[in-house]
Amino acid sequence: MLNYAASIRFSPYVSLNQNLKIMSLRGQRTTTTSMDWDTFKSLISKLERDGEYKFCLLITIGVFSGLRIGDLLQLRFSQFENADILTIQEQKTKKTRRIKINPDLKQIIERVKSRMVGADTNQYIFVNKYGTKPIDKSYVNVKLKELLKQYNIVLEGNASSHLFRKTLGNRVLRLNNYSNESVILLMELFGHSSPSITKKYLGIREREIHDVYDSLRL
Numbered sequence: 001m002l003n004y005a006a007s008i009r010f011s012p013y014v015s016l017n018q019n020l021k022i023m024s025l026r027g028q029r030t031t032t033t034s035m036d037w038d039t040f041k042s043l044i045s046k047l048e049r050d051g052e053y054k055f056c057l058l059i060t061i062g063v064f065s066g067l068r069i070g071d072l073l074q075l076r077f078s079q080f081e082n083a084d085i086l087t088i089q090e091q092k093t094k095k096t097r098r099i100k101i102n103p104d105l106k107q108i109i110e111r112v113k114s115r116m117v118g119a120d121t122n123q124y125i126f127v128n129k130y131g132t133k134p135i136d137k138s139y140v141n142v143k144l145k146e147l148l149k150q151y152n153i154v155l156e157g158n159a160s161s162h163l164f165r166k167t168l169g170n171r172v173l174r175l176n177n178y179s180n181e182s183v184i185l186l187m188e189l190f191g192h193s194s195p196s197i198t199k200k201y202l203g204i205r206e207r208e209i210h211d212v213y214d215s216l217r218l
Contacts, residue, residue, distance in 0.1 A: 032157045033203075034166035039153065044108075046151055053116045055147060057109060058126055058140070062164025064105040066189050068092060069161035073134040078121045080109050093191050137161070165190060169202045178204065 035043070040063060047056035062072055070091045079086055086099040113119050124134045145159045155163075169186050176182035180195070187198040198204075 032160045032162040032166060033155060034170040035153075035163060037167075037171050040167055043147075043151060043153065047147070048108075048112060048115075051115075052147065053112050054126055054135075055143060057112055059164060060105065060108055061125075062161065063167045064102050065099050066165050066168045067097075067099075068165070069137055069140060072161070072164075073124070073126050073137070073140075075125050076122060077109070077113055077119065077125055080106060081121060090191065095191065097191075166202060169198075173202065173204070 040059070044056050044060050047053075047059070058072065061067070061075065062069070065072070065086065067088070068090070071088055074088075074091075075086075079088075080101060084101055086101055087096065088099075089096050118131075123131075126134050128135050141160050144161070144163070148155055148159050169190070172186055173182055183195045183198055183204070186192075186202070187195050190198060190201070192198045192201065
C-alpha cells in the first residue's frame with residue numbers, strides 16, 4: 001500500500017538546524033530541485049517564528065497540495081474553513097480537482113491566520129500589499145530566493161515555485177521506495193499525461209539512465 005498520507009505529517013514546531021541543504025536526486029539536472037522534508041519543516045517553522053506568515057503558508061500549502069503556483073495564489077482562507085476537501089478548477093487544465101485537507105495543514109493555516117494582521121476569511125491568502133489582488137508569480141520567485149539565502153538553504157538549481165510540488169513528489173517517492181505505483185499516483189496528482197513526464201519532472205528518468213552506466217562492470 002502506498003504511504004501517502006503519512007508522508008505529509010509534521011509537528012508545527014521543530015528543532016532548528018543552521019546547516020540546511022536542499023536535496024536533489026543523484027545525477028539530477030533539473031531547473032529546480034526539492035527540499036529534504038526536515039529542511040521543509042524547519043523552514044516553515046522559522047518563517048512563522050519570524051513573522052513571514054504569507055510565505056510560511058504559501059510554501060506549506062504548496063507542498064501539501066501539489067498545486068501549481070497560479071492556482072495557489074487564487075486561494076482564499078474561506079476555502080479551508082469548516083472543510084475537509086479543497087475543490088478548485090485548475091487554471092492550466094480547466095479540470096476540477098478535489099484535494100483532501102491534511103489535519104496538520106488545517107492547523108497551521110488556522111494558527112498563522114490568527115497572527116496575520118487584518119486577515120479576512122474571504123480574502124485571498126496571498127493578497128498583495130494593496131489588498132486588491134494576489135501577489136505576482138514573479139514576486140514569489142524573487143522573494144523565495146531571498147528567503148533561501150536568509151536561512152542559509154543551498155539550492156542546486158534555480159529557486160522557483162516548482163520547489164513546492166517537487167518536494168511533495170520526492171517525499172512520496174522516497175517513502176514508497178520509488179515504486180512504479182507511486183509514480184502513477186503522482187502523475188494523477190500533478191495532472192501529467194504520462195508517467196514519463198512525471199519521472200522527468202522529478203528527475204527520476206535521468207537518475208535511472210545514470211544507474212545503467214553505473215551498473216556496468218568489467
